[in-house]
Structure formats: C-alpha cells, structure tokens
Amino acid sequence: MSHAHAHTPHRGAAHGTDRDGQAEILDLDAEVLAEHTASITAWLPLKTGPHHIVDLGCGTGAGTFALLDRFPDARITAVDASADHLQRLRTKACARGLEDRVRTVQADLDEATWPDLGSPDLVWASASMHHMAQPDSALRTVHDALAPGGLFAVVELAGHPRFLPENAPADRPGLEERVHAAADRRQAEHLPHRGADWGPMLTAAGFTIEGERTIAVNIEGDRSEAIGCYAVGVLQRIRSVIADRLTPDDLAALDQLLDTSSPDSILRRDDLTVRTERTVWAARRA
Structure with missing residues (x-):
C-alpha cells in the first residue's frame, strides 16, 4: 500500500506501484522516526507476546522490523499493494537474517475479499487506514x-x-x-478519513479501546543527514500535487529550496527539525 499523495509516510491501501521515489522516502521515514516507532511498540497493552502479527499497509517495512525487534518470538505477515515495496522489504529481511520470520502478501485492501491472513494476535496498521475507501468494512474484517x-x-x-x-x-x-x-485542502477532497478519530469507528466495529496515545515528534535536524534528505523527499512529493495551488512566488521559493545544487537548498540548512504528531489507538477484540 503505497502513499500516492502528499501525506508522505503512507503505507496506503490501494496502489500497486512505486512512484516518485516513494520507497526511498518510506525508508527515510523509518530511519528518522525509528525511536518513536519503537516507543509505540513498547507501549502496546499486550497481555502476552504475540506469535503472529499482521502489518497492514507495510510499505517498505518500518513497522514490520520494529515489531520483529520488539517481539523476537513473533512471525509477521506483511501486506501491501505494492510489489516494489514488498520486494524491498524481503531484501531487507534477508539482509538481516529474518526471512524465516516474514511472509509478504500483495493485496489491495479496498477489494471486497481479503486474502487469508490467518488468525493473528496483533494487527498493526500505520498510516494506512485513512487510505481505505471503506474503512468501516476494513475494521470489521480486521476484527x-x-x-x-x-x-x-x-x-x-x-x-x-x-x-x-x-x-x-x-x-x-x-x-x-x-x-x-x-496540501491539506487537496487531501480533504481525496482522503476524507485523514485526521479522523478512529476510536468511535473501532468501537462500532466491535473493538474495545484499551488505550490511546499521542506522541509529539520534535527531532533536531543537525543530528542526521537523513533528515535533510527526508525533508527534500517529502516536500518534493507535496510539490508534485499542489504546484498549481501555490502563487508563482511561493512556487519559485519552494523550487529553490528543493534544488539540491542551490546554495539555498534545504540540504545546506543547519536549522532543520522534524515536527509532527503520531496518535495510536490500541483496540482489543473481546
């Protein structure tokens, strides 16, 4: 599941090919936000260590590998619509000696019938649910x-x-x-569930909400070259879908920031940070 829009850390639901270097951005996203992803996996209110995990909209494996690290006895079924992303994930798994613990499944989760994913103890969906055309149906299927x-x-x-x-x-x-x-105005037209409160929808699907947590992300950019590359990748993807909505002066200024050969490039700034929030809902099937 591949983000096909400007909200870049997308492991979306319904798109089968990689575009505009999206896989590279997902890899940078995983690297830059690794500490915060690990904190979420550590927070999950699990009664016992899971043996079978499903990662829905796994992208290139940010969540998959965080979960494998957190739960060394678990095996993971990684599901995505993008064959490119799944191939990259498998390559990483082999390089880390984890290929025996990972199964990949290519599937479009907007289809009426999902593949057989077994009976997992834990399902993880990071930045993928808001891409679903019918999230209520998807939530019931997960339940x-x-x-x-x-x-x-x-x-x-x-x-x-x-x-x-x-x-x-x-x-x-x-x-x-x-x-x-x-970008927000454009996405409101195409992704009505972005920014949604998933609590009521999870409850309506039969889940019991056991926890909700919002994590503020504020990472100083001078500590990692990856942050500059991440900024360029994210803003380039945003530009690709909203260029016609910017004033000529703003578009020219953005292009100057994105010109990696320019002295004014983002890559030459020493004042970058990564600022965002991630919210996680933990919902249990009775």
Whole structure:
C-alpha cells in the first residue's frame, strides 16, 4: 500500500506501484522516526507476546522490523499493494537474517475479499487506514480476523511533517505552512478519513479501546543527514500535487529550496527539525 499523495509516510491501501521515489522516502521515514516507532511498540497493552502479527499497509517495512525487534518470538505477515515495496522489504529481511520470520502478501485492501491472513494476535496498521475507501468494512474484517483477545494497533500521523523554522526562507517567510495548507485542502477532497478519530469507528466495529496515545515528534535536524534528505523527499512529493495551488512566488521559493545544487537548498540548512504528531489507538477484540 503505497502513499500516492502528499501525506508522505503512507503505507496506503490501494496502489500497486512505486512512484516518485516513494520507497526511498518510506525508508527515510523509518530511519528518522525509528525511536518513536519503537516507543509505540513498547507501549502496546499486550497481555502476552504475540506469535503472529499482521502489518497492514507495510510499505517498505518500518513497522514490520520494529515489531520483529520488539517481539523476537513473533512471525509477521506483511501486506501491501505494492510489489516494489514488498520486494524491498524481503531484501531487507534477508539482509538481516529474518526471512524465516516474514511472509509478504500483495493485496489491495479496498477489494471486497481479503486474502487469508490467518488468525493473528496483533494487527498493526500505520498510516494506512485513512487510505481505505471503506474503512468501516476494513475494521470489521480486521476484527473478525484477529484471534479472540487479539489487539489492533492503528497509528496515524497528525499531518505532514514540518521541517523549516517559521521565518524561513528569508524572502518568503511562512512558506512551509502555506505549502502544507494547500496540501491539506487537496487531501480533504481525496482522503476524507485523514485526521479522523478512529476510536468511535473501532468501537462500532466491535473493538474495545484499551488505550490511546499521542506522541509529539520534535527531532533536531543537525543530528542526521537523513533528515535533510527526508525533508527534500517529502516536500518534493507535496510539490508534485499542489504546484498549481501555490502563487508563482511561493512556487519559485519552494523550487529553490528543493534544488539540491542551490546554495539555498534545504540540504545546506543547519536549522532543520522534524515536527509532527503520531496518535495510536490500541483496540482489543473481546
């Protein structure tokens, strides 16, 4: 499941091919946010260590490998619509000696019939549920697939990560907020469930909510070259879908930031941060 829109950390539900270097951005997302992903897996209210986990919309494996690290006795079924992403995930699993613990399944979760995913103890869906055309149906399918007492973890980003100071760039202060506002307006048209409160929908599907947690992400950019590359990748993907919604001056300023050969490139800034929020809902099947 591949993010096909500007909300870049997407492990979406219904798109089968990689576009615009999305896999590279997913890998950077996994690297930059690894500590926060690990904190979510540690927080999950599990009564016992899971033996079978399903990662819905696994992308290139950020959640898959965090869960394998957290639960060394578990095996994982990683599900995605993108053959490219699944191949990359398998390559990583082999490189880490984990191929025996990972099974990949290519599937479009907007189809009426899902593949047989077994009876998992834990289902993990990170930045994928809001891509579902019919999330209520998907939630019921997950509920029925889970083993009795099993847990469903839904993780969603509050929005696009922010990278620049508010007064940047000097000649177009506030540019990033205007870019994000344009992207938010576009996504409201195409992804009505982005930013949703999943608690009531999970309850309606038969789950009992056992926990909800919001994690603030604020990572100083001077500590990692990956953050600069992540910022370029995210903003390039946003630009690809909202260029026609920006003023000519804002578009020119954005292009200057994204020009990696320019002295004003994002890659040459020493004031980058990664700022966003991730919310996780932990829901149990009775």
